Amino acid sequence: MSAEATEHTALGRRRGLPRIDLRNIRRFSRTAVLGPASRGRLPDAIEHIAKVHRAHHPGADLDVLRQAYVLAESSHRGQMRKSGEPYITHPLAVTLILAELGAETTTLTASLLHDTVEDTEVTLDQVGEQFGEEVRYLVDGVTKLEKVDYGAAAEPETFRKMLVATGNDVRVMSIKLADRLHNMRTLGVMRPEKQARIAKVTRDVLIPLAERLGVQALKTELEDLVFAILHPEEYEEARALVLAHAGRPDPLAGFADEVRAVLQEAGITAEVTVRPRHFVSVHRVRVKRGDLTGFDLGRLLVLVGEDADCYATLGELHTCFTPVISEFKDFVAVPKFNLYQSLHTAIAGPDGRIAEVLIRTHQMHRVAEAGVVALGNPYAPAGGDGGTDAPDGERADPTRPGWLSRLLDWQRATPDPDAFWSSLRDDLAQDREITVFRADGGTLGLPAGASCVDAAYAEHGEAAHACVGARVNGRLAGLGTVLHDGDTLQLLMARDAAASGPSPEWLDHARTPAARIAISRWLAAHPVVPEGPAANAPGRDRPTAPGPGGGAPREAGVVTDTAATTVRLAGCCTPVPPDAVTGFTVRGGAVTVHRRGCPVVARMRATGRVPVGVHWRDPDHGPAGGDYRVTVRAEAFSRPHLLADITEAIAAEGVAVISAAVEPPHEQRVRHTYTVQLPDADRLQNLIRAMRRVPGVYDVTRPGRPVAAHQP
Incomplete structure (x- = not known):
């Protein structure tokens, strides 16, 4: 380990940053070269690993760890790391990292063997025969990960295959993260340019993966190590600030005593400690707040026994101190996407000192630090060993976070590896998530900046194609509306899902890969016509059959004067009988039909496009059905319940709403635009009259020109 890494880690330990014990890493070098102990005796090199492991799992079988070490040591014997240490020190260090996080025995066994298949003569079959299928599966997954160059633009298909192979078991990724952490700690032996390349890949892919797996102990140390390499000046400033306060009395310690006294008086059993910020966190707070005090360099951590104690503690703190309400967040009732649970608040003492406080149970704390690693073997049934298989040969992992399941869905739905890679990088770049409350009482976790479009696909998958609108916090809103943390959302779905579908504009509002992939697939299967914004709306683009006598084709009651193969009704002006119409030939020989007063017609004539004669087969009613x-x-005067009254009037006419848009009020007037689906054309005039009868509505028009309809 380099002197810089040693100093960084020692300082981090003093501030309680990484939870990984490094004191025995160098001892691995000395004990490893002595070789394994006699059969049945625990080798000195894994003695500390076994002690740490037993602290988390008192009944753990240590003999399998002994066997794994013996195989790993003998197979790596003679191999050296670039630092000059025996290679076996690397799998030992990785295993110690995972042991301190509370990983179960199978994970530790695979960790000791994780490089044997890649770098020695040991085969996967040998691993399986000696240690079982679970260990074989994990070692195979980590071996595949070793072959992935995460930073190469030409590698998205490799990464995609890796995800398929390893995404069904989060323990594979846990081993890889621990492997990367140890490599980052010893990166000082590499050339500066290679350090920077590895640090960038760690920042862009592996740190976000650690965040999504909830392994905060790994994430925070990786962040600091990357920070030191890629931003050395900012790192030194944060480090100097921490060192400057290290020799002074910690003001948070006195605040912790006050909190302890309050909780003890209330009869709440709690452990109150000061949790220092790591260097990246100090830097971020400094950028946000400017000059920092000792109160900004850490937070108070309160650990209690039960969930109810969390809220009891919160109540006592908010009663005895002044709460900063804007800082309160409840991740106990609504856990974060990576399994994290905690109450966040900030309180001020009598002298105005403000301290941030985290309140959680001991179990929540284990999961907050170690994430999925703390949840044990997801495939071991209660009271036994072994695994369970899901349908189609996939492994059903009950600890798999929702985002990972979505990731696997995206890779299956995206045939283009470059598109998948781009979507993955976009998703990993999201560093904050909001919680939206659904109308049925459930919740949705979405990235900050997500819209109603993203929420629709997160909740309904591809069935979201039928979404026509939304209510946000009880008010009708467009699908492009950006959602905020704590919003309530009700999605409005079309009754005829088969006749609905997204428009290209939805892509402008989609922030999540799931939404963008689903929308792009639908649009690729339903090509749009360039003449109008919705010219190829769902249900409007159909192959046509020859007209009477084998003549021109027909569609929706139109017969053209040319031998077109397809006739489309333009979405920009939505013509219906008995509108006066004209047509233009577009790509592929199709004809798009517009109302004669449509502004698109004037623009196309101005560019020299020659119109095609079209007419309705039955100008009075159109075809049946x-x-x-x-x-x-x-157009209406703004008033309460106006939207509800208009939509009720539309529904009373038996007309389905496909989409709706509401413009902000201007001088007490509002404009509502609806796209509706008529069962027959002669319903239009009745619909317009019904809408005009709504109190406050003073006009109803069709975009492009006024409708010549009279009040009854």
């Missing part, structure tokens, strides 16, 4: 989409715009 016609499928017409019409856009209508209501």
Whole structure:
């Protein structure tokens, strides 16, 4: 280990940053070269690992660890690391990291063997025969990960295959993260340019993976190590600030005594400690707040026994101190996407000192530090060993975070590896998540900046194609509305899902890969026509059959004067009988039909496009069971419940709403635009009259020109 890494780690230990014990790493070098102990006796090199492991798992079988070490030591014998230490020190260090996080025996066994198949003569079959299928599976997964160059632009398909192979068992990723942490600690022996390349990959891919797996102990140390390499000046400033306060009395310690006294008086059994910030966190707080005091360099951590004690503690603190309400967050009732649970608050003492406080149970703390690593073997049934298989040969992992399941869904849904890689990088770049409350009482976890479009696909998958609108906090909102933490959301779905679908504009509002992938797939299967914003809306683009006598084709009651193969009703002006219409030939020989007053018609004529003669087969009513989409715009004076009254009037006419948009009020007037689906064309005039009868509505038009309809 380099002197710089040693100093960094020692300082981190004093401030309680990484929870990984490094004191025995150098001892691995000395004991490893002595070789394994006699059969049945625990080798000195894994003695401390066994002690740490037994602290988390008192009944653990240590003999399998002894066997794994013996195989690993003998197979790596003679191999050296670039630091000059025996290679066996690396798997020992990785295993110690995982043991301190509370990993179960199978994970530790695989960790000791994780480089044997890649770097020695040991085969996967040998691993399976001696240690069982679970260990074989994990070693195979880590071996595949070793072959991935995360930073190479030409490697997205390799990463995708790796995800398929390893994403079904989060323990594979846990071993890889511990492996990367030890390599980052010893990165000082590398050339500066290689250090920077590895640090960037760690920052872009592995740190976000650690965050999503909830392994905060690994994430925070990786962040500090990357910070030191990529931002040395800022790192030194944060380090100097921490060192400057290290020799002074910690003001948070006195505050912790006050909190302890309050909780003891209330009869709440709690452990109150000061949790120092790591260097990256200090830097971020400094950028946000400017000059820092000792109170900004850490937070108070309160550990209690039960969930109810968390809220009892919160109540006592908010009663005896002044709470900073804007800092309160409840991740106990609504856990974060990576299993994290805790109450966050900030309190001020009589002299105005403000301290941030984290309140959680001891079990919540284990999961907050170690994430999925702390949850044990997800495949071992209660009271026994072994694994369970899910349908289609996939392993059903009950500890798999929701984001990882979504990731696996995306890779299956995205045939283009570059598109998948781009989506993955975008998702990993999200460093904050919001919680949205659904109308049915459930919750959705979404990245900051997500819209109603993202929420629709997060909740309904591809069924979200039928989403036509939303209510946010009880008010009708467009699908492009950006959601905020704590919003309530009700998604409005079309009754005829088969006739609905997303428009290209949805991609402008989609922030999550799941939404973008699903929308792109649908649009690729339903090509749009460039003449109008919704010219190829769902249900409007159909192959046509020859007209009477084998003549021109027809669609929705239109017969053209040319031998077109397809006729489309333009979405920009939504013509219906008996509108006066004209057509233009577009790509592929299709004809798009517009109302004659549509602004698109004037633009196309101005560019020299020659119109095609079109007419309705039955100008009075159109064909029976016609499928017409019409856009209508209501102008009204703003008043409470106006939206509800208009939509009720539309529904009373037996007309389905496909989409709705509401513009902000201006001078007490509002404009509502609805795209509706008519069962037959002659319903249009009745619909317009019904909308005009709504109190406050003073006009109803169709975009492009006013509708010549009279009040009844």
